[in-house]
Amino acid sequence: MKLLGIKVGNGLGLGKCLFVDTQLPNINQGSATDLNEEITKVNDAIDKSIKDYEDIIASLDDEDLKSLTEFNKNVLISPSIKKEMENIINDKKCYGDLAIDVYFNNKIKQLESLDNNYLKERAKDVKDIRHKVLSKYYNVVEFNPDNLKEDVVLVSREMTANVLLTDNLKYVKGIVSELGGKTSHIGILTTSLGIPSVFGIDVKNLKNDEFIFIDGNKGFIETELTENRINEIKEKITSELELAKELDDIKEARTTDGYLFEVSANTGDLTELERISEIPLDGIGLFRTEFLYLNKTTPPTEDYLFEVYKSFASKLNGKQMIIRTLDIGGDKKCPYIEIGNETNPFLGYRAIRYCLDHKDFFKTSLKAILRASSFGNITIMYPMISSIEEIRQANLILEEAKQELKNDNVSFNENIKVGVMIEIPAVAAMADMVIEEVDFFSIGTNDLVQYSTAVDRGNTKISKLYAWFNPGVIRLIKNTIDATKNYDNKFVGMCGEMAADPLGIILLVGLGLDEFSVNINTVKKTKKYISLLDKKETEEFVKSLLSLKTVKEIEDRLSKFAEEKYGKFY
Amino acid sequence: MVAKNVVVKKETGLHARPGSEVVDLAMKFQSDINLKKGDKVINAKEVLEILSADINFNDEITIEANGVDEEEAVKALEEYIGS
Numbered sequence: 246m247k248l249l250g251i252k253v254g255n256g257l258g259l260g261k262c263l264f265v266d267t268q269l270p271n272i273n274q275g276s277a278t279d280l281n282e283e284i285t286k287v288n289d290a291i292d293k294s295i296k297d298y299e300d301i302i303a304s305l306d307d308e309d310l311k312s313l314t315e316f317n318k319n320v321l322i323s324p325s326i327k328k329e330m331e332n333i334i335n336d337k338k339c340y341g342d343l344a345i346d347v348y349f350n351n352k353i354k355q356l357e358s359l360d361n362n363y364l365k366e367r368a369k370d371v372k373d374i375r376h377k378v379l380s381k382y383y384n385v386v387e388f389n390p391d392n393l394k395e396d397v398v399l400v401s402r403e404m405t406a407n408v409l410l411t412d413n414l415k416y417v418k419g420i421v422s423e424l425g426g427k428t429s430h431i432g433i434l435t436t437s438l439g440i441p442s443v444f445g446i447d448v449k450n451l452k453n454d455e456f457i458f459i460d461g462n463k464g465f466i467e468t469e470l471t472e473n474r475i476n477e478i479k480e481k482i483t484s485e486l487e488l489a490k491e492l493d494d495i496k497e498a499r500t501t502d503g504y505l506f507e508v509s510a511n512t513g514d515l516t517e518l519e520r521i522s523e524i525p526l527d528g529i530g531l532f533r534t535e536f537l538y539l540n541k542t543t544p545p546t547e548d549y550l551f552e553v554y555k556s557f558a559s560k561l562n563g564k565q566m567i568i569r570t571l572d573i574g575g576d577k578k579c580p581y582i583e584i585g586n587e588t589n590p591f592l593g594y595r596a597i598r599y600c601l602d603h604k605d606f607f608k609t610s611l612k613a614i615l616r617a618s619s620f621g622n623i624t625i626m627y628p629m630i631s632s633i634e635e636i637r638q639a640n641l642i643l644e645e646a647k648q649e650l651k652n653d654n655v656s657f658n659e660n661i662k663v664g665v666m667i668e669i670p671a672v673a674a675m676a677d678m679v680i681e682e683v684d685f686f687s688i689g690t691n692d693l694v695q696y697s698t699a700v701d702r703g704n705t706k707i708s709k710l711y712a713w714f715n716p717g718v719i720r721l722i723k724n725t726i727d728a729t730k731n732y733d734n735k736f737v738g739m740c741g742e743m744a745a746d747p748l749g750i751i752l753l754v755g756l757g758l759d760e761f762s763v764n765i766n767t768v769k770k771t772k773k774y775i776s777l778l779d780k781k782e783t784e785e786f787v788k789s790l791l792s793l794k795t796v797k798e799i800e801d802r803l804s805k806f807a808e809e810k811y812g813k814f815y
Numbered sequence: 816m817v818a819k820n821v822v823v824k825k826e827t828g829l830h831a832r833p834g835s836e837v838v839d840l841a842m843k844f845q846s847d848i849n850l851k852k853g854d855k856v857i858n859a860k861e862v863l864e865i866l867s868a869d870i871n872f873n874d875e876i877t878i879e880a881n882g883v884d885e886e887e888a889v890k891a892l893e894e895y896i897g898s
Contacts, residue, residue: 316835319862322842352863359867363830367866515827542869549872552826 248450250421252464253432253442254766256489257482258418259475260396262457262468264448265388265408269379273340280334287330287341290381295321297377301410309437314410316367317374320352342382349375360542360580369431373405390414398457398466400448404431414438419459421466423448433516436766488814491773496525498761498775500754500783507760508772509565511740513537515553517765521560525769528565528622529557530762531687531740534610535572538579544606550613558621565622567687567738567762568614569666570607570639572596572628591695596629601638611646618658626687630665630672636682666740668692673721676728680735687762688725690741694718713743714799719752719791726756738762747815748803750774755787777810817885819878821897828871829896838862840895846882848892859892 277283298318305311320326326348333344349371356368380387388408393416399408404422409431420442425431435442441461451457451468458467458478470478498506510526513533521529537545537553558566574584574595587593600607617623627639640663650657667673668689680686694711695702697718702711712718729737738760743749745763753761754775763771786806793799807815825833829850841848841859848859850868857868859878870876878896880888 312832312835315839316862319835319838322838323861323863324858325861355867356863359869361869364866364869371863546873552872556826 246469247465247467248446249465250443251445253420253444253461254436254764255439255441255461257461257478257485258398258441258459259478259482260398260416260418260457262400262451262453262455263397264451264453265399265401265404267376267380267385267387269376269385270342270383272342272346274343275340276338277334277340280338283334283339283341283344284331286382287334287344288327290341290345290378291321291327291330293381294374294377297381298410304411307437309434310410313370313406313434317370317377320371320374321378342379345375345378345382349378362539370406373407376405377407390417393417398459400451400457402448404444406431406434409434409438409440414440419443419457419461419466421446421448421451421457421459484813488770488773491814492769495769495772495776498527498772500775500778500780502779502781504780506754506758506775507738508768508775509567509738509760509762510765510768511762512557512765518556518560520765521557524765525772526564526765527760528561528567530565530567530738530760531626532557532566532568533572534569535577538571538573538582539577542580544581544609547609547613547616550610551616554614554617554623555620558617558623561621563622565624567624567626567664567685568617569626569628570597570610570614571600574599591701597627597635597639598629601635601642604642607639608642608646608649611643612650615646615650615657615661616655618661619656623658624662624664624685626664626666626685628666628689629668629692630679631669632672633675633679633682636665636679640682667725668696670697670721673697673725676725680728680732683735685735686725686729686737687760688722688737688739688741688758690722690739690743693721693741694743697721712796713746713749714752714796714803716791716794716796716799719799722753723756723791726758729759730757736760745771747774747807747811748800751778751783751803751806751810752787752790754778754780755783755785755790757784773814774811777812777814816879816881817889818880819889819893820875821878821893823870823872823874823876824897826872828874829865829868830870833896834865835862837865837892837895840891841888844880844882844884844888844891846880846885846888848881848888849879851877851879 295318298314302311302314330344330348333347353368353371356364390411391413396416396418398419398421399417400421403424404420417440420435420440422444423446425444441459443459443461443464443466446466455468456470498508507527509528509530511531512529513536573579573582575591584594614625630636662684664683664685666689667686672679694713698710698715700707700711702708726737729735736759739758740762744761745767761771790799790802829837837859850857850859852868852870855868857864878889878892
């Protein structure tokens with residue numbers, strides 16, 4: 246049985262289901278007689294927990310894990326923690342577990358009450374700490390991966406980081422959790438450890454010891470596996486590992502006939518800053534600015550935005566960084582941005598539509614980008630463009646921003662390139678006119694497909710209709726790419742999931758896309774796929790697809806071509 | 816008592832790692848150390864207080880220390896937070 250969840254990434258895994266939730270006794274609500282004994286027990290529990298964290302820190306190599314564990318330890322070495330718990334015990338004449346519970350619940354409530362997603366995530370860490378201290382108080386043995394003897398997939402309703410704080414994870418082949426998202430702490434953690442993970446799975450139907458196949462890239466798990474299926478999966482995992490090994494030394498996306506394509510990364514997440522210089526990417530093809538706006542109660546300042554852009558640009562050594570102006574609205578909401586209630590937010594007041602109405606707000610964001618353009622090869626991209634008028638209007642505001650910086654003697658790149666996202670079918674259809682107004686295109690396939698097929702892919706009843714290879718969608722993409730070909734100094738990229746899809750890559754190489762912008766974790770893989778293709782041959786092949794009328798025919802032909810060209814990597 | 820104003824130069828503010836590292840640093844000193852942001856007073860040895868204070872990049876805060884090693888404490892924290 247296949248269960249769909251949220252993809253957190255990190256590849257494929259196979260192992261026996263193991264629930265890791267430790268059951269703690271109920272908190273004792275009664276009155277304690279020996280208060281001093283309770284105080285001693287609580288102090289002991291805190292000291293033992295600190296010791297645990299210190300041992301873990303000493304045994305870890307991974308910097309992210311270390312810093313998370315340091316945080317946990319620092320919560321417990323607080324100068325006031327023991328005194329506060331002692332006061333609770335004396336006031337309430339209660340047992341130690343109630344004092345521990347009350348103390349941490351107050352802290353958790355405090356963090357959750359703040360309008361800041363980052364702090365809400367930290368509240369979960371404090372829940373982990375509470376769990377640890379209570380386990381020590383009760384003398385309950387926590388799950389310990391050191392005791393594992395066979396491959397497992399760890400399962401929990403709400404996976405906690407405690408479980409993973411060890412360097413001994415060789416038997417842990419996957420993580421399944423009902424709660425948590427890709428950017429939750431546990432999500433970031435499993436990514437940094439490289440453990441295949443899928444969240445959002447209803448775990449109550451899973452049984453201890455049954456085999457689970459987990460695909461973190463596609464976001465599903467499979468259960469009730471037959472022996473045959475298990476063998477198939479094992480083969481698949483082996484070839485995936487081989488691919489990963491061969492990817493280690495890949496540098497560029499050069500086709501077998503010597504043509505070089507650009508593969509860059511989609512980012513916007515401060516936690517990925519350090520990885521920029523570790524991955525052989527050709528630039529940032531999509532810098533999503535919304536992360537800098539979302540986790541705040543007030544708009545970010547121009548200085549703050551500038552510093553962030555500058556720090557990313559400085560890691561790129563002159564490689565291009567395309568900064569997309571704020572793409573808010575739709576499913577992304579911000580407390581200080583008044584969008585109003587909409588019956589259809591995806592067709593509503595979002596992105597450039599909001600920005601053009603809030604000129605000063607928009608100008609601030611443009612000035613930050615302009616200032617950063619002195620420190621790297623930065624370009625500007627407007628999202629959700631549906632008409633030429635919007636481009637012209639945005640450019641007028643950009644000119645004002647430039648003029649104001651000039652007046653203040655602030656330096657910036659006066660010839661900064663400006664491009665637009667092609668994600669609305671109307672502009673894809675008139676791409677030849679739009680290209681006259683801009684320096685580049687970036688095709689956002691996620692929205693382009695959704696808007697041109699009129700399918701919400703979250704809706705499982707119709708999600709099958711959401712298809713990149715719908716001939717109508719292919720025509721829009723081809724039209725967009727073709728429009729740029731009359732200009733030597735203009736280019737077209739793609740920043741949707743299609744750009745990293747093995748079959749999508751064949752189509753796009755054949756259509757002549759210049760730049761593939763993909764999730765930072767798939768940069769190497771995308772380069773590998775491109776390097777296995779011959780550009781001229783692929784162009785010929787793709788031409789032969791253009792007369793096919795159904796998604797199925799196109800996919801079948803692409804699959805066959807992929808098997809031939811990618812071989813074991815497919 | 817020693818006090819000094821400093822502009823926060825940590826890009827992510829005193830959240831995440833920097834918040835925790837301020838505590839590591841503060842713990843090395845015997846003095847009582849407070850951070851002041853507006854009228855909020857935050858104990859620099861309490862990581863949860865620091866987080867909840869929501870101190871961001873380019874905020875101006877005051878570092879105050881009181882004790883035997885107050886000079887060194889303020890200097891060390893100023894160097895860390897302001898660079």
